[in-house]
Amino acid sequence: MNKLRIRAPDDFHLHLRRGELLAEVIPHTVRDFARALVMPNTSPQKIFTGADASTYREEIMHIASHSPGGEQFTPLMTIYLTAATTPEMIGEAARAGVVAAKLYPDGVTTNSQSGITDIKALFPVFKEMERSNMVLCVHGEVGDHRIEGLERELHFLPILEEIAHGFPGLRIVLEHVSTARAVKCVMNLGENVAATITAHHLVLTLDDVIGYSQASEGKMQPHHFCKPVAKFQEDRRALRLAATSGNPKFFFGSDSAPHPKHTKETAEVCAGISTAPVALPVLAKVFDEERKRDRLDAFTSEFGARFYGLPLNEGTITLQKESWIVPERYGSVVPFYACQCLPWRVVSRK
Amino acid sequence: MNKLRIRAPDDFHLHLRRGELLAEVIPHTVRDFARALVMPNTSPQKIFTGADASTYREEIMHIASHSPGGEQFTPLMTIYLTAATTPEMIGEAARAGVVAAKLYPDGVTTNSQSGITDIKALFPVFKEMERSNMVLCVHGEVGDHRIEGLERELHFLPILEEIAHGFPGLRIVLEHVSTARAVKCVMNLGENVAATITAHHLVLTLDDVIGYSQASEGKMQPHHFCKPVAKFQEDRRALRLAATSGNPKFFFGSDSAPHPKHTKETAEVCAGISTAPVALPVLAKVFDEERKRDRLDAFTSEFGARFYGLPLNEGTITLQKESWIVPERYGSVVPFYACQCLPWRVVSRK
Numbered sequence: 001m002n003k004l005r006i007r008a009p010d011d012f013h014l015h016l017r018r019g020e021l022l023a024e025v026i027p028h029t030v031r032d033f034a035r036a037l038v039m040p041n042t043s044p045q046k047i048f049t050g051a052d053a054s055t056y057r058e059e060i061m062h063i064a065s066h067s068p069g070g071e072q073f074t075p076l077m078t079i080y081l082t083a084a085t086t087p088e089m090i091g092e093a094a095r096a097g098v099v100a101a102k103l104y105p106d107g108v109t110t111n112s113q114s115g116i117t118d119i120k121a122l123f124p125v126f127k128e129m130e131r132s133n134m135v136l137c138v139h140g141e142v143g144d145h146r147i148e149g150l151e152r153e154l155h156f157l158p159i160l161e162e163i164a165h166g167f168p169g170l171r172i173v174l175e176h177v178s179t180a181r182a183v184k185c186v187m188n189l190g191e192n193v194a195a196t197i198t199a200h201h202l203v204l205t206l207d208d209v210i211g212y213s214q215a216s217e218g219k220m221q222p223h224h225f226c227k228p229v230a231k232f233q234e235d236r237r238a239l240r241l242a243a244t245s246g247n248p249k250f251f252f253g254s255d256s257a258p259h260p261k262h263t264k265e266t267a268e269v270c271a272g273i274s275t276a277p278v279a280l281p282v283l284a285k286v287f288d289e290e291r292k293r294d295r296l297d298a299f300t301s302e303f304g305a306r307f308y309g310l311p312l313n314e315g316t317i318t319l320q321k322e323s324w325i326v327p328e329r330y331g332s333v334v335p336f337y338a339c340q341c342l343p344w345r346v347v348s349r350k
Numbered sequence: 351m352n353k354l355r356i357r358a359p360d361d362f363h364l365h366l367r368r369g370e371l372l373a374e375v376i377p378h379t380v381r382d383f384a385r386a387l388v389m390p391n392t393s394p395q396k397i398f399t400g401a402d403a404s405t406y407r408e409e410i411m412h413i414a415s416h417s418p419g420g421e422q423f424t425p426l427m428t429i430y431l432t433a434a435t436t437p438e439m440i441g442e443a444a445r446a447g448v449v450a451a452k453l454y455p456d457g458v459t460t461n462s463q464s465g466i467t468d469i470k471a472l473f474p475v476f477k478e479m480e481r482s483n484m485v486l487c488v489h490g491e492v493g494d495h496r497i498e499g500l501e502r503e504l505h506f507l508p509i510l511e512e513i514a515h516g517f518p519g520l521r522i523v524l525e526h527v528s529t530a531r532a533v534k535c536v537m538n539l540g541e542n543v544a545a546t547i548t549a550h551h552l553v554l555t556l557d558d559v560i561g562y563s564q565a566s567e568g569k570m571q572p573h574h575f576c577k578p579v580a581k582f583q584e585d586r587r588a589l590r591l592a593a594t595s596g597n598p599k600f601f602f603g604s605d606s607a608p609h610p611k612h613t614k615e616t617a618e619v620c621a622g623i624s625t626a627p628v629a630l631p632v633l634a635k636v637f638d639e640e641r642k643r644d645r646l647d648a649f650t651s652e653f654g655a656r657f658y659g660l661p662l663n664e665g666t667i668t669l670q671k672e673s674w675i676v677p678e679r680y681g682s683v684v685p686f687y688a689c690q691c692l693p694w695r696v697v698s699r700k
Contacts (some may be wrong), residue, residue: 002592148555148560148582205498209560209570210579212499218577220559220619225570229560233500265616267684270571271561334617 013253087128094132179268180238196253250314251304284344359650363603400446437478444482530588546603601654634694
């Protein structure tokens with residue numbers, strides 16, 4: 001079979017930006033995805049409140065409506081947790097339809113200038129989230145610079161365990177899980193804890209970033225640079241097994257993070273990979289390589305929705321095994337797999 | 351004391367390039383160093399024979415003579431070992447004044463397309479080098495892509511041990527040592543084995559490359575990318591201890607590797623850091639931080655010369671504790687510490 005049909009999928013971790021860049025990148029997502037969880041770390045102004053989220057949702061919907069698939073697209077909104085977030089703000093956000101609140105590493109750095117100095121200070125907020133049925137999304141790396149980068153996710157796991165045990169009714173998503181040890185931790189925690197896995201962490205290792213892989217031919221690859229940085233072969237193996245295992249704790253979140261080309265090909269390279277334009281083809285390739293094509297649908301279109309308590313999407317997406325060369329650019333952004341061949345492509349949506 | 355006077359130093363690992371780039375970068379080296387061991391991996395044509403080395407030496411001397419310090423400068427020439435290198439070629443190179451031959455990782459990759467498939471195939475060459483009193487310089491990383499980048503140096507150590515034990519009369523330099531385990535290996539091997547340490551490996555860790563250090567503010571740093579890539583805090587500690595220990599097995603080799611800015615700030619980043627313009631100030635900073643100022647002279651100006659069997663240089667270089675901002679560019683090349691402050695500067699040469 002050279003065709004692969006899946007239920008219209010969800011992307012449970014997406015950076016959509018604002019303004020011109022939003023207009024540039026949204027067509028890729030609305031073409032292939034029915035819903036996306038939209039991250040709140042927009043610039044210059046982050047999304048802190050339900051009111052912020054409502055404004056941002058309107059902006060997204062307005063721009064999406066001009067794009068094929070946009071009329072069927074639902075952005076799932078999030079807010080950014082800070083030391084200033086109160087339980088009242090959670091209530092207000094929940095009433096505004098916000099489905100999740102995001103905790104970033106600065107928020108759990110003991111030496112943070114602006115963030116939260118103690119995770120316990122957020123416990124009243126978590127309590128209210130539990131009551132309001134709002135999901136907690138965490139960027140699972142500590143922000144402490146004394147901890148080496150490759151260890152930051154491992155050092156976050158005790159914090160994850162503390163929150164998970166303290167709030168058994170709070171649903172928690174460890175975003176863009178990148179290590180074998182974090183996969184195991186999520187497996188061992190209760191049903192209230194899940195993890196998203198990106199497309200790029202299923203195919204890259206650190207060597208594809210720092211120029212030690214065969215494909216990189218000795219060159220560092222800024223377009224493979226993201227946070228958390230891709231780890232080792234053993235970690236990628238664990239992620240591929242988790243994604244294709246049929247375990248409902250693991251579902252898709254692209255963490256697609258578009259940056260204009262000049263901010264990637266420069267002396268100070270922004271973290272993030274633009275995967276939205278190629279996410280489904282890359283996932284099809286991975287599930288095909290793992291001989292688990294039949295499990296792609298659950299990973300992209302079922303487990304996440306069930307964890308978030310959302311209805312499954314209507315409609316389908318069909319991929320075909322047919323090689324294509326990814327363009328070198330989409331607008332100002334260089335996509336993942338630019339100028340390279342992908343063996344699967346999206347051929348229709350119904 | 352705000353002054354630090356050292357004997358005119360040697361750089362026992364330097365990339366000088368050819369043509370225009372050679373003319374651009376050589377002033378930095380001849381200003382601060384009396385001698386430099388010039389690497390043979392020039393492009394498009396590598397230095398394979400004594401005749402190649404003689405031609406290259408003339409080119410270097412011709413260009414150096416136009417630059418302050420150039421008339422006192424001595425390039426120490428090397429040749430590039432390949433599967434085609436014969437004992438006769440070693441003899442010819444030795445007679446042409448070549449002081450060292452360089453073994454690159456492709457030469458020890460079992461699956462190499464063009465290189466040497468078995469280190470033992472080079473044993474007749476090593477035998478002749480031993481007899482001709484030529485030094486073997488090794489890029490101590492295996493070329494096997496199945497071995498992860500951060501492990502490549504560790505996997506080279508058994509090969510180093512095999513050569514060192516097989517040829518006790520052959521002087522071997524493990525170039526740009528980057529891990530604590532390799533430092534220990536060199537310490538434990540006989541007097542015929544030494545190592546060079548770069549300036550950048552004394553100050554960087556992997557986090558300064560992949561955007562996890564505090565200074566990098568989350569951004570990947572192409573100008574900190576080199577091979578072997580900088581490793582962990584523990585490794586940097588071992589390198590700083592080795593460099594400042596007074597152990598004559600460890601001496602300075604900058605591995606300064608200039609690349610034009612457009613080949614560093616791009617989608618496929620060349621490996622190499624241009625440190626020659628700031629090498630002595632960076633070393634002074636490190637030795638000062640380690641409270642071992644009195645040992646800088648031996649590291650830069652004595653141990654290497656003694657290992658190579660060369661006379662110590664005449665003359666001195668004086669550094670002063672006086673902050674300066676490193677320029678954003680020297681010609682087409684962005685130097686190490688560009689736009690940053692260094693607390694020491696070279697003030698005179700006598």
